[in-house]
Amino acid sequence: MTTSAPTSLPAGTGRRPALLSVDGLTVRFRLPGAVVHAVTDLSLDLHPGELLAVVGESGCGKSVLAHALLGLLPRNATVTGQARLHPAAGEPVDLITAGERHLARQVRGRAVGLVPQSPATALTPVRTGRRLLEETLRAHGHPRRAAADAAERAAVDVGLHPADLDRYPHELSGGMAQRLATALALAPDPPLLLADEPTTGLDRPLVDHTLDLLRRRCDTGAAVLLITHDLAAARRVADTVAVMYASRIVEHRPTPALFGQPGHPYSAGLLDALPERAFTPVPGHPPMLTDLPAGCPFAPRCPRATDSCHTRPRLADDGVGRLACHHPLTPGAPT
Numbered sequence: 001m002t003t004s005a006p007t008s009l010p011a012g013t014g015r016r017p018a019l020l021s022v023d024g025l026t027v028r029f030r031l032p033g034a035v036v037h038a039v040t041d042l043s044l045d046l047h048p049g050e051l052l053a054v055v056g057e058s059g060c061g062k063s064v065l066a067h068a069l070l071g072l073l074p075r076n077a078t079v080t081g082q083a084r085l086h087p088a089a090g091e092p093v094d095l096i097t098a099g100e101r102h103l104a105r106q107v108r109g110r111a112v113g114l115v116p117q118s119p120a121t122a123l124t125p126v127r128t129g130r131r132l133l134e135e136t137l138r139a140h141g142h143p144r145r146a147a148a149d150a151a152e153r154a155a156v157d158v159g160l161h162p163a164d165l166d167r168y169p170h171e172l173s174g175g176m177a178q179r180l181a182t183a184l185a186l187a188p189d190p191p192l193l194l195a196d197e198p199t200t201g202l203d204r205p206l207v208d209h210t211l212d213l214l215r216r217r218c219d220t221g222a223a224v225l226l227i228t229h230d231l232a233a234a235r236r237v238a239d240t241v242a243v244m245y246a247s248r249i250v251e252h253r254p255t256p257a258l259f260g261q262p263g264h265p266y267s268a269g270l271l272d273a274l275p276e277r278a279f280t281p282v283p284g285h286p287p288m289l290t291d292l293p294a295g296c297p298f299a300p301r302c303p304r305a306t307d308s309c310h311t312r313p314r315l316a317d318d319g320v321g322r323l324a325c326h327h328p329l330t331p332g333a334p335t
């Protein structure tokens, strides 16, 4: 992180207003005989210059959150709630109710970039990296010559050799495809970037290189929502961290506060699983999202659970951030 450590979550007042305000976002998938509760009542603000890391175990709803914001969910999904994007100029747009035409023309790639989780399947297979990048840049207003130069710069920025751009996606390694996908998302310079596991398949130096690239985008005014399993990555570059468990945010804090004094037993468990800490995994497994308990979904795995956890805790402000726990680890947190 290059910014000084904040002691509480950034507020909308007294600094630039949120670029993205998500309020009550809920996603359900209909399956034969079941409903998947993929994202539930999720609210967050993301400000220009802020890098927010969303962390949590596999299947907790991180990618669905990103796809919901871009209107990229399949037909069996029902999305409710609001996700207002406040561009620097122009009217705010609710990403949830905006039509496909508006999302395709004005939002995806232009106002909101996406580094997808599986670039190998997301990259158009019949175009070289160079053509993909140049087409993207030209679609965003670069003249032909400028697009060619900018494509090479974008490749070098993510650690690709310009010659790699002449390969087709199937000729790239997983890590190279990942870097090309990152270059494609960054090249049009969107004010908001959703990066879904952007360091998958990269060696450590390239992981750090990519993270630092995202950080620099924030330092020049963009906002980044970084979805990651990698807590070390979050710690390295995020201003704020939201911990998701079983489709909900259970804790949301400035990064130093989360790593220094987590409030939720689940966050503490994730930190204890780090090799440099206790290296002990969180015991048990997350619940099925088709069959969530009525109370705190973490209670069956929680060393602090009591009868009161049969009632679901509300995500409430605690002066440092937001926390949903009846028995928080931090003193003074709401119970």
Ligand SMILES: Nc1ncnc2c1ncn2[C@@H]1O[C@H](COP(=O)(O)OP(=O)(O)OP(=O)(O)O)[C@@H](O)[C@H]1O
Binding pocket: 029, 030, 031, 036, 038, 056, 057, 058, 059, 060, 061, 062, 063, 064, 065, 074, 076, 117, 229, 289
């Ligand atoms: N099209 C779909 N139909 C039904 N369920 C789905 C669909 N897409 C995702 N899900 C479910 O939604 C839940 C959240 O998935 P999501 O991909 O957001 O998890 P994640 O936290 O990103 O996990 P990972 O870190 O492994 O990518 C999972 O239970 C997943 O199986």
